[in-house]
Amino acid sequence: MEKILEVKDLKVSFQTYGGTVQAVRGVSFDLHKGETLAIVGESGSGKSVTSQTLMKLIPMPPGQITGGEILFYGDDIVPKSEKEMENIRGKDISMIFQDPMTSLNPTMKVGNQIMEGLIKHQGLSKADAKKRAIKLLELVGIPMPDKRVNQYPHEFSGGMRQRAMIAIALATNPKLLIADEPTTALDVTIQAQILELMKELQAKMDTSIIFITHDLGVVANVADRVAVMYAGQIVEIGTVDEIFYDPKHPYTWGLLASMPSVDNDTKDELAAIPGTPPDLTNPPIGDAFAARNKYALAIDYEEEPPMFQISETHFAKTWLLHPDAPHVEPPEAVKLRQRQMSSNFDKPIIVKEGI
C-alpha cells in the first residue's frame, strides 16, 4: 500500500514560565492510503499536539518543532512557510475538531463556511460552490440541505454541527483527515451515527484518517492500527487486533484493565493506574511510565527502553520484552482477552531507530 505520511522522530516543545515543556518527544509513525490510525492516550500525552503539528497549527512561539521530519507524500512539511501551509491546510489535509459548538464560526452561515475552501482551493464560482455545499450536506446526512445551507450554526443540533464540520473537512477531497476527538462531546447514539458516516465516506473517497480519542470502544470500532501515547512518546503501536488481543506494554495493559466491560458481571475492583502522568518540563530519567508501573524493573529508572518489534506491524517500548527481563503476568482483565498471534516473530527484536 502507498505510504502517504511518514513522521520521523518528531519533537515539539513549548516555552512557558515554568520552563520548556517537551510535549512530543520523538514520535515516529507512518500512514498508508485509505487507512485509519487511532492515537490513544490520556490528556497531556501529546496526542493532540502531534496531530496539530502535522498541520502546523500549534502557535509558534511559544511552540517550536525542535527536531524531526513530517513527510507528506515524500515532501517535508516542517520547513514550510505559513503561506505554503495555507495551500495544504483544508486542501490536502483537513481537520475535524472536538467541540462542534466552538469550532464553527457563529456569525457565518454554514453554507458559506463549507464554500470557503471550495472557492479558495478549487477555484469554483460562488454559485457552483453553493451547489457543491448542498451536495456535501446531503452526503453527510443532513435533511433539507437546500434550506440548511442558509442557516447559522446555532440553528443546528450538536450532532448536526459535527456533520457540518465533516462536510467542511471533506469539501476538497483531502488525502488526509485528522479527527481530534470528533465524537467525545456527543451522545452514544449520535456518536454511533457519526462513526458510521465517517467510515462510509472513507470507503467512498479512500481518505486516510488519523483518529485521536481516549475511548477504547471507539478505537475498536474505527481503527485499522492503533498508536498508544504516553508522556509525549508512542509506547506501543500495532494493528487493532494486536493492541486489543496481544498488548505488550504495561501502560496499554493498564488502559485496557481500567475499563469495566459490559459483558462480564464481575464487581471486583477496577485495576486503576495509580498516580498521575509525569511533568514534561522535566521528564523522568529512564522509562517515563516507571513510577506508575507495578511491573517496573530496576533498569526502567536508569535507561530509556528501546523500541522492540514483535511482528511486522507490532512495536512496543518496554524493557519487559528484553531477553534478560523476568517473565511477568499481565493483569487478569488483560489475560482474559489475550490470544496467540500467528504473525508474531519467535522473539522480539530490538529496533535501534524508531519506526
Place this chain on the structure above:
Amino acid sequence: MAEKLLEIKNLKQHFNVGKSNMVKAVDGITFDIYKGETLGLVGESGCGKSTTGRTIIRLYNATDGQVLFNGENVHGKKSNNQLKAFNRKMQMIFQDPYASLNPRMTVADIIAEGIDIHGLAKSKTERMERVYELLETVGLNKEHANRYPHEFSGGQRQRIGIARALAVEPEFIIADEPISALDVSIQAQVVNLMKKLQREKGLTYLFIAHDLSMVKYISDRIGVMYFGKLVELTTAEELYSNPLHPYTQSLLSAIPLPDPESERTRQRKTYDPAVHQYSADDKVEMREVRPGHFVYCSEKEFAQYQKEYKS
C-alpha cells in the same frame, strides 16, 4: 430488598411554565431508592437526568410531585432549621471539577465550609483534624489542605469535591456525571474510591452518567430516561441481558465495546418513537413485567413484553 431511603412520586419539573417555550424537562417519574444501594440514571443529553438529580436535592423547586426522604417530603414548607438538618443528609458531587470548586478558597476552607455551617467542629484544631482526616479518606494528604484548586489535576479536584460532600456525614449522595470530565485511567481511581466509601460508610448513591459501561459497573439498579420520562428500571444485570423497551435496546446497541471483533459485527438498532403507536385512550405507565423489572408501556405492549420474556 432493604428499606426505602427515598421515594420519588410523579415528580415533574417544567421550565417556562405558561409560556410558549415551556419545557417538560422531567415529566412525571416515579421510583424508589433503597438504603445502601447505587441507582444509576442514564440517558442522552437533554433527557432530564441531571434535572431529576437537581430537583431531588431541591436545587430546583418541583413543579409537581413528591420526593420523600425517610418518609419526609423534601419539597414541603420548611423552617430554616429543618432545611439545614435536611441539607446535611443529602449532598451532591458535580460533573465539572474545574467549575465546582471556588478558585479563591483553600482546599481546607472548601472542605470545611459544611463543617462550619453546621457547627460540627468545636474548635479550630478539631476542624483541621476533620479536614486532614477527610483528605486522607479520599486519598490526598495533609499538605494539600492549604493549597488552592488550580494546583490540582482533574482527578484530584474530583477527590476534593468528594471530600467536601462527605464532610457533613450525609446518608445520600447525588453524583452528577462525576467522572465524565476525567481521563480513563483516573476514572477508575475515582470509581474505586466511591465504591470503597460506600462500603465503609453505608452511603446511598444516585449516579447520573451517560457512560453505560461505567454505570453498569457501579450500579445495583439502573433507570433509563428518555425525554423526561423513565422508560425502564431494573437491576444492572437484567437491563443488559434483557432490555425490553426499544429505546433501551437502541441505547445499548450504540455503545462501542473495546473489542475489535464484536465491533466488526455490530448491529445498531435505531429507536423511532412511532413504533409504539399509542392511541389516545391507551394508558401508558410504568408496569412491572417481571418482579423488579419496570417498563414504561401500554396494556398491549405489556402483554407483548411478558410474552417476549417467556420465550
